[in-house]
Each structure stands twice: as C-alpha cells, then as structure tokens.
Amino acid sequence: MKNRVEKERSFWNSYAQKYDAFIHNNASKTYETLLTHLAKDTHQAKNLLEIATGTGIIALKMSAHVTNIIAIDIAPxxxxxxxxxxxxxxxxxxxxxxxxxxxxxxDNNSFDTIIASNVLHLLYSPDLAIQEMKRVLKDDGQIIIPTYCHGANLRSHVISRLMGLFGFKARTRWTLKAFENFVTSNGLKTVKTEVIHDKIPLVYLIAQKG
Known part of the structure; x- marks a missing residue:
C-alpha cells in the first residue's frame, strides 16, 4: 500500500501547479458540462464528500449549492x-x-452525497475505493462517479495509451457497459447514466446503495 500511495502522491504533486491550466486547455467544454450536471444533482446535499478533489475545481464550484463539503486528495x-x-x-x-x-x-453513513470524478480508472484498487464510498454513504444517499471510459472505442484506447506515456496511466480501461457492470457488481444500483462526449467518453453515472 505504501508504495502505491507514494507513487500516486509523487505524480500528482508534480502536476499541482499546472493542473488547472491542463484542464482549461484540454477539457474545458467537458468540465463546463460536468459542472452543470453536478450543480443540478447536488443542490440539496447537506454533507458532501469529494474524493480526489485535486485543486478543488469541483468542490469550490459546488460550494454554492451544498451546505458542507469535505474534499480529500492524496497529494499535499x-x-x-x-x-x-x-x-x-x-x-x-x-x-x-x-x-x-x-x-x-x-464513520459509516456520514455523507448524503459523494463525488468521485475522473479517478476510479486511475486507481490500482477501484473496487476497494467504491466499497469505502458505500461504507461512508448514508442509506438514502447518492454516489456520483463521472469516469472516463478509456476502452470505449479504438480511438479512446489509442489516446489512453499515448496519455500513459506522459504519466496519466489508466489502470482500468472500461467500456461504457463494463463500467456500469463494475458499479452494479459492487452492490450499487445505477439511477442515472449519461455520456459526455469527448476524445475519451466521460460516463456521468449516479448510483445508490442496492
């Protein structure tokens, strides 16, 4: 575990000062759509947890719609x-x-909404992460997990391989259907799925406890 954490922390630390510019230059339209969706789907949340917040792009935007937010990241x-x-x-x-x-x-059952955006495909143990989300989610809560599906088609697969050369390594290259199956196989039920089209399709998925 320590080796995994240190590798992830080192990589994301190195991108901290240029991350916002990277998103602006490469995914601004996708993030604009994503933030609009998130604002609509979190406007009644009282206690929200964002996982892998990065530089806080999502958490800061959602602050106007949510009572309290805790946002975590592995990189100082x-x-x-x-x-x-x-x-x-x-x-x-x-x-x-x-x-x-x-x-x-x-603690268990701490949050009514959890956001984990664009992170599951990067993790060594996405099953462990989603089980942890389930644990801290309230029984009537929702998990919002927008995820790039690097295995959606040939183009996305090629782009994914190229991104890996620069350190952005997808540990799992899901197809759209495979990602939905991953979610349900971890004991969640899907309540909303929408594809935000980009070079690599972004699946905007909301799930609840099954």
Missing amino acids: EMISVAKEKCVQQSIGNVDFRLGDSCHLEF
Whole structure:
C-alpha cells in the first residue's frame, strides 16, 4: 500500500501547479458540462464528500449549492493549491484535507452525497475505493462517479495509451457497459447514466446503495 500511495502522491504533486491550466486547455467544454450536471444533482446535499478533489475545481464550484463539503486528495501539493483558491474566493464551507480514496477516515453513513470524478480508472484498487464510498454513504444517499471510459472505442484506447506515456496511466480501461457492470457488481444500483462526449467518453453515472 505504501508504495502505491507514494507513487500516486509523487505524480500528482508534480502536476499541482499546472493542473488547472491542463484542464482549461484540454477539457474545458467537458468540465463546463460536468459542472452543470453536478450543480443540478447536488443542490440539496447537506454533507458532501469529494474524493480526489485535486485543486478543488469541483468542490469550490459546488460550494454554492451544498451546505458542507469535505474534499480529500492524496497529494499535499494539490490540497495546498485548493486551499489557496478557497481563501482567494472567500469560501467558508469547504474543508480540504489529505486523504486516501481506498482508506477513508470517516464513520459509516456520514455523507448524503459523494463525488468521485475522473479517478476510479486511475486507481490500482477501484473496487476497494467504491466499497469505502458505500461504507461512508448514508442509506438514502447518492454516489456520483463521472469516469472516463478509456476502452470505449479504438480511438479512446489509442489516446489512453499515448496519455500513459506522459504519466496519466489508466489502470482500468472500461467500456461504457463494463463500467456500469463494475458499479452494479459492487452492490450499487445505477439511477442515472449519461455520456459526455469527448476524445475519451466521460460516463456521468449516479448510483445508490442496492
């Protein structure tokens, strides 16, 4: 576990200062659509957990719609950037913390909404991460897991391989159907699925406890 955590932390630390620019230059339209969806689907949330928050792009945008947010990331440099942005924007209802998606330090049934955006395909143990999400989710809560499906088609598979050369390695290259099957095989039921079209299709999926 320590080796896994250190590898992930080192890579994402190295991207912290340039991550926002990377998203702006490569996925701005996709994120605009994603943030619109998330605002609509979280507007009644009281306690929201965001996993793999990065520089806080999603958490800070959702702060206007949600009562309280805890946002975690494995990389200290990412959290540092997120905290700076939080202060600059005078946002008081987001708590940025270091945390591991596969070992969540929260009690059972703590959150009514969990967001884990664009992270499951990057993890060595996505099953462990989603089981941890289930554990800390309230029985009537929802998990929102937008995920790039790198195995959706030949084009996405080729792009995924090229991205891997630069360190953005997809540990799992799901097809759209395979990702849905992954979610249900972990004891969740899918309540909403939508594809946001990009070079690699982004599946916007909402699930609840089965």
